[in-house]
Each structure stands twice: as C-alpha cells, then as structure tokens.
Amino acid sequence: MALKKGEQFALFEVDEPEVVPAETVTAESVQPSLFDVVDDEVPEHAQPEAESGGETAESGTPDGNVAAGEPSLDEELRGKVPTRASLPPAGESADGHAIIVTAAGTYTPSGQVLTGPVDSVEKLDKLIRWATLTPLGAPAQIWVVGIDACEMLGWIIDPGNEDDVDDMEVLRTRAAEELTGVLQAALTPMLTAGWELRGDPGHVVHLSRTTGKFTSMVDIVIEPYVWTYWNKDFGWGNRVGDMGILGSPTAGTYLPDDDLPAAQELGRRLAWCAQHLGVLPGPTPARTGAAVVDKIKRERTRSGKGIAVTEAGPVPPLDGEHRGDLEPAVGWTRVPEPDELDDATRLVSIDQRAAYLASAGMLEFGYGKPRHLRADDARDAAEATKTPFGLWHVTLPAGNMLALPDKLPLPHPHMLADQPVDTWITSVSLDAFRAPVADGGIGAELDDLDITEAWVYPEQGRALDKWAKILREARKVAVDTDDTAMKRFLGACYKGYIGRMVNPDMWTAKQMQHHHQPLWRAAIIAHCRWRGRRVAMRIARETGRWPLRTVTDSWVYPLPEGINVADDSDALGKMTLEKHAALTDDLVAAFTEARDTHEINLAIKAVFADDNEGNN
Template identity: 85%
Template sequence: KLIRWATLTPLGAPAQVWVVGIDACEMFGWIIDPGDEDDVDDMEVLRARAAEELTAVLQATLTPMLTAGWELRGDPGHVVHLSRTTGTFTSMVDIFIEPYVWTYWNKDFGWNNRVGDMGILGSPTAGTYLPDDDLPAARELGRRLSWCARYLGVLPGPTPARTGAAVLDKIKRERTRSGKGIAVTTGGPIPPLNGEPRGDLEPEVGWTRVCDSEDLTGATQLVSIDQRAAYLASAGMLEFGYGKPRHLTGESAVSAAASGAKGAPFGLWRITLPAGNMLSLPAKLPLPHPHMLADQPVQTWVTSVSLDALQASVADGGIGAELDDLDIVEAWVYPEQGRALDKWAKILREGRKVAVETGDVAMKRFLGACYKGYIGRMVNPDMWTAKQMQHHHQPLWRASIIAHCRWRGRRVAMRIARETGRWPVRTVTDSWVYLLADGEDVADDSDALGKMSVEKRTVITEALIEAFTSADDTHEMNLAIKGAFTSGEEGE
C-alpha cells in the first residue's frame, strides 16, 4: 500500500522501504533478543544467533503478505525482498530493517569483533551512524537516501560494494539502450595460469626500513601522505580488457606485448623479474614489484600495467627494462579494451566532490566505502553468483588498479627524493611516511584525485628520536611510527 501510495520511480531497482528504530519493529512484531555482546567471546556467534532469530520472526509475520500474492525472494534477513506479479507487471520491494543491519555479516562491514561500516547508515566507530532518537534518525536516513538518488542516480544496496555495482549497472543499461560506450556483460575470471603466484596477482605494497642519521638530520615532524581516493583515480584512468582472452606463447607473446599503441594491450604476462641487486635502484625504496627478490630472478605473472611500469625509467618508478630484458614466455591477451569504468568513476568522483565541499562527512565516507568495497569485491566470484551480476567478477581489473596505484606512488616518491632529498621510511598501499624538517612539504597543491595529500602529521619528540635511533629492525620501526601517530596525530 505504501509503495502504491508513494507512486515511486525506483531508479531501475526495487523500491525501498526503510523501517527505522526498534519501536517501529515492535509495531510489526519484529523483536528478537539474541543476548548481549558482553556475554560472548566472538561477536560472530551473536550475529549468527540474531540472524537466525530474525529470520524466524519475519517468516512468521509475513504470512498475510504471502497470502495476498507477494513472493519472498531469498531468505529474509535485515533486507526482505518481496515481489508480486499482476498480469504482465511485477512489483518489487525491498524492506530494510535498520536496527538489524548489524546481523548481516559481510566484509564490507569490517567485522573483526567490532561493528564497522554499515553502508548508507554510516559507521558507529567513526561517529557517522544515524542519531539515537528515531525521528531524527529517520530524517537523516531520508536525507542520505535522497542524496544517493540525486548524486549517484541509484538507491543504496545492502552493502557499499553493492551500491558501487548498482551505479555501474545503471550505466550499463543506459549504454546498452543507446549503443554508445562500453557495456561489459560477462565476467573476467583469471585464466588458467602456469605457475600462478600465491596470493594476489598484484599485491599491495607494505614496506618499512630502519632510518639512518641522514633521515633524522633536521627532522622535526613525522608526516604520512597518501593518494587522494587512489583506487577511484586509477579506475577512471585505466583501459580494462574484456571478452575471451587469447593464450599466446613464445614469440607471439613477445610480439603482442609490443603491439599496443600506448603500451602493452590489456592482459597477463609471464615474465622474469631480474634480481633487484643486479639493478641500479634506490636503496631507500622498496623493490619496484612486490614479487621481485633482491638476490635472485623471479618468474611470475604481471598485468599490463606492471609490464609498462617496469619499462619506465628508474626516475619514473620503473627499472628501465627493455621488453627483451623481461623474457616474456607466455601471455593471455584480451580482444577488447577500453575505459569501462570511466563514467562510473566520474559519477563517484563528482559525488565525492559535493560531499567534501559541503562538509558531509557521512556521505564522503559512504562513497569511499562504495568504490573501495566494489573494487575489493571484484576478485570474489562468490559475491556475484546471480546471472545478472556475474559481469562484476573482474579480478584482473582490480589487479590492474592496485598495480597502477603502486606505480604512481613510487613515481611520486622518486620525484620527492629528487626535489627534497627526502626518502620514505614506510609505505603501506598508497600511503608514504616521511621524516621532514620545518617548512618541508611533500604533498601536492592540487585537489585532484590521485594526488598526494597529508593524511597524518605529528611532531618528532626526543622520545621518538630515541625510538628511531634504537630500532634494530623494521618491526621496531613500525611500532615507533604507529605509536607516534596514535599518540599525537593531527589528521588533515
């Protein structure tokens, strides 16, 4: 009745009804008592118990709707998917039950014995969750839902990753109708690889070094810089491959690598990374690829982004290799490629800009969770088992984005070293930690995505200098850096 009364136009997805607050749930008889988090060692036990009780309660109270011709799609949980067909018209409604969103375990929500990000509802730990009182909570949720519809063109999914997927699916529908632009309709699982690397194809970088007297000279502040919305920036810049890849070996693979107008065509390449010690590389940076070893060559698979990056000069973050130096023996090359995520990245980028300019912390965080969650879930086929969702399984796209962020960060570190003589002491993913003197600044002036901005800054105390000078290994350096930022950080 509510959906009919509101005559909603649901943006290409089922209409949504949100039930906010425990009092509203009580009116429907949707009350459970799974126990207290203080009584369990593992929050996951509580979540599983609550989800089970909630399902039973919902199934018991949905009988009148099922009798009236509605069908339940999937198991009820904090989202109840209902559909009803009248003649040729099918109504679909998703009922979201806000007090029980925490029962839906998903890695988007950051569960590790804590409640993390809950999508459009915000994060209790970051202080962006809805207000405690029901009416202000409902008003704020309404504001966020209308913001989402206005700036993203979609209603939020049950997780940030699903919201990211919904934005891309809307673009795909528009492009399929108009026949203009890239609309990828199939998944891109990793092809069968000889000698597939353990873990990620393109790992994020994590590296620390023990600082020396030169690093400490004149240093008064510890600063962490990171790429602004790094993954989103790379997603909008890169050309991604799709279609059925061709398997090439020997000379055919080498020729294919040299055939692209702007670098290698999109694919995977089995190459040999030379031993780091055999190259003239900066001692105060990690090796240019996480699979590379200092003392011996390594045969491994890399994306086209890494193949191009390794051919860049040392000053630009590469190793200055020729294709012959990399000894390509095998490849999987995709028949089509293009900027499949360009419009997706543009919509999220413009939404982020609005959130930043209006000081809307909740929506800025939500957008961050959407693109990080979506890109993170590209690797996992279990997230996209439904036939209409399988095109979101794109592990090579994710690997390319990681490789691109890693290379861009290294290129910046090389530039900073040329301009200031300062080298980083630590890098994790897309952030770099520096010891700097007063007046030294290694961040970029630009507000553009992908540029370096100050993430954390703290004054170097006598105690911190002592911790740095006495650190015998990278573990002790990491502890000192973490302790410094935790005790005196000033986020920017």
C-alpha cells in the same frame, strides 16, 4: 510544499498525529487514509520483469493521513538536535522510490507525511502496494527505523547481551538466525497476499510480486538489525565499521539515536544518493557501486554509445602455480639511518587522494574472450605501440642486480632482492617495468623480462570512466559541504566495489556476473602502486628525502620544517597530507634504537594511532 532557500523541510510531528476526521476531508484536499482503503481499491503497481534496479520514471507521492496544523520538525526538535548549517535539507530525488517507516508514522525521504503508524504486516502490505514505488538503480525501498517500529510489526529478537559473549561474531550469528526465523513467521500474511521472498529474510527482506508478465520488487531494510549482517564492507573484525548509507558508529556518522531525527537524516542521505549517484543505496556499499555501473550500462546499451561490458572476466587458466593476489598492494618499512633524523622535526604521512577511484577512471580495461599467446606471439604482442590489456608471464630480475634506490621498496611485491622470480603481471606492471628508474620503473627491455606467455583481450577501453566521474563529482559535493557521512559512504562504495571485483561469490546472479573482474582490480592496484613509487622518486630528487614506510598508497616521511612533500593539486590521485606528528625525542629514540622494521612499524602506528582507514 515550496521551501525558502535554506529552510529545513518539515519532516514529522513528534507526538502521535491527530488524524483528520473523515467527514472533514474532501477528495480534492487529500487522498483517502491508506489503512481505510479496502484491498480491491488498492492500485497494483507493476513493472516489466527486469534485472534489479531497472530505469524508471519519477512517481508522485500520496498524502495519506495528515494531521491538521501539525508542527514542523524544526519546531519540535529545535534546541534538542544539533543542526548542520552546511548540509542542505533533503531533496525530493528519492521520493516515489523509497519510504521511511517509524513508530510515529510513514514519510517520504523529503519529509512529507504519508500515513499514521504501521502496526501490522497487513498494513505494511497495503502501504507498499498503495505507494506504487518505482526502482532507482535498485529495487524500491521501505526503511524501518527504530526498534519501536519493529515491535509494532512483531519483528523483535533477543539474541542476548554483548557482555555475555567473548566474540561479537557469536552474538551476530545468533541474532541473524533468530531474525530470519522471526521474519519468516511474521511475513506469512504478505506471502499469502501474493508476495514472494527472494532468498532468506534478514536485515534486508527482498520481496517480489508477479502479475502476468510484470514483476514488482521491493526491499524492506530494517535499520535496527543492520548490524546482524556480516560483510567486509561493514568492517567487521572485532569492531563495527561502516554500515553502508547508515554510517559508522565508530566514526560518529551513524544515524542519531532518536527515531525521528534518525529518519530525517536517513531521508536526507537517501535523497542525496538518488540525486548525486542516480541510484538508491544498495544493501552494501559495494552493491551501491555496482548499481551505478549497471545504470550506466543500461544507458549505453540503449544509446549504443560507450562501453557496456556484459560478461564476467575471470582469471584465465594460468600455467604454473599462482598464489594470492595477482597484483598485491605494497607494504614495506625500513630502519632509518641516524643522519636522516638529525634535522627532522616532524613525521608526516601522505596519501593518494581517492587513489583507486582515480585509477579506475584513467585505465583502459580489457573485456571479451582473451587469447592465449605463447613464446614469440606473446613477445610480439608486448612490442605493440600500445600494450594490450592482459596478463603476462615474465621473469622479474633480482633486485640486487639492478641500479635501484635502496631506500624504496622493490618495484613489485613479487620481486626478490637475491634471485629472479617467474610470475604473472598485468599490462600496467609491464609498462611500469619498462619505465625509467626515475619514473618508478627499472628501465627494462622486453628481453630482460623473458616473456613466455600472455593472455590478451580483444577489446579494451575506459569502461569505468563515467562511473568514476559520477563518484568523483559526488565526492566533491560531499567535501565542499563538509558532509563527512556521505564522503565516507562514497569511499566505501568505490573501495568496496573494486575490492569485490575479485570474488565471484558476490556476483552469482546471472545479471550481476559482469561485475566479476579480478584483472580490472589487479590493474587498479598496480597503477596506484606505480604512481606512488613515481611520486616517491620525484620527492627524492626534489628534496633528498626518502620514506620510512609505505602501506598501499600512503608514505611516511621524517621531515624538517619548510619541506612539503604533499601536492598542491586537489585532483584525485595526488598526494595529500594525511597525518602529521611532532618528531619528539622519544620517537627519535624509538627509531634509532629499533632493531628491525617491526619495531619501526610499532613506533609509527603508535604516534599516528593508525586506524587503517586508508584513502585508496
């Protein structure tokens, strides 16, 4: 079906489709009805056994039961659903890789009608095998949208009402357990037909089917029950945050309430993800980020060009007690001096644009088996022209012994003002300490840091450069088209993936263990922290203004009119104006009467209605 530029793809009929009588359909005009095909006529799609998300070719999409003269979604929903003129209709990039199932019928992500309703698990089995879907960075996907579609399949749970529980986590846990039980019982026909469950079924049902040396994989994602899955990517903590590609109810980016508009928007997002990331979305944003990494790894392995890391990089055994993050994000506040507020008229918060993504693309990361160096060997390695990637055991001098500005935090969260500290730092922080004070460092010589040990890696390079480039370009598309849902999703992808590098439990499968890279994450955090401090020093030189607060990569300043502390560049990592508010008499009073930094924090959070979204 050819589309004119700007025309919305016809997605579905709103009413029950009128099936074309069999006697009027010819083999040339349309394929047989899916649910009229007998088992031995269904082509069995198989692919070589491989890690989840192997590379495949595009596949065609069958036409199934299509009603004659069916109206387009535009015609049915015109005037009922607000349109987003800036957002293009769904493309065909996800067709052949995913199918959307609603109570009204089944559809390709681009909107082609495939079949009528799927009202039994047996029909779902036929749909999957008939569709011959192929993976795209992740296993092929069947998306079940709307509770009515779930009811047709017998997938109904009743965990209770949120008003009856004090903690949503109680309700979520109860619902997840009930859903697993219901699915285990309901999926029996598919298991009898040769499918196997990979893990316990939940909001995602992972299925595989092996024939000889070939294995087919498909994930069934049950949209009404995604909320039953707890994961930090989904923002649980007394609220429902981003639910991956589906969006966020609290941010207003979740799918529409009605099933057909929801399916239409989901199809658009699936196609967008396939087109701009080259993969289907994973069950969480972190898994989507990992799928992009794996796609690049496979391409580099085949071509023999570029860095393809295949092993995990756990934290080496460190001498001495180590607690918490190797490189913590900064969190600091100070009480302003009265004269700093005399001419200030507004309070602004600046934030590094996609800070973690920017650093991930810039840095060289280590890989391979690290070498343990002691004493002179460790110091010699640090004196190399290019500092090797690794960890260094150093003594950080007491902050009060250095000529550092007192209106900025100390250069490293492990530092103390009144005494030296022995600790481990990454190569990024080692370079930062050696930088001049004006550039965010302390101007240290290596002897000042008393290096006693190091773990250094034999290989290093920009392992995430192409990954960052793909996400950066996709983010630009989302920004340029005012596609808030996909911009937020991309942010969750790179922040989720980098955040989960530290947790081996996220990557227990053999083919996923190379994603466990806690030192990479530590280096990224250190780089963002150093870059922010360098900017703060530049702002102080140019304007004489100092921040009151910094959290991760954002900085809060009281400013007079005419002073702009944000960067003009729209490049990633540059400072952008995040929030601003008038510096009212009440706010000035709150600052001047504050007895400690806690009260300053409360005042800033109140005026900015801090939602902790961040832009790292």
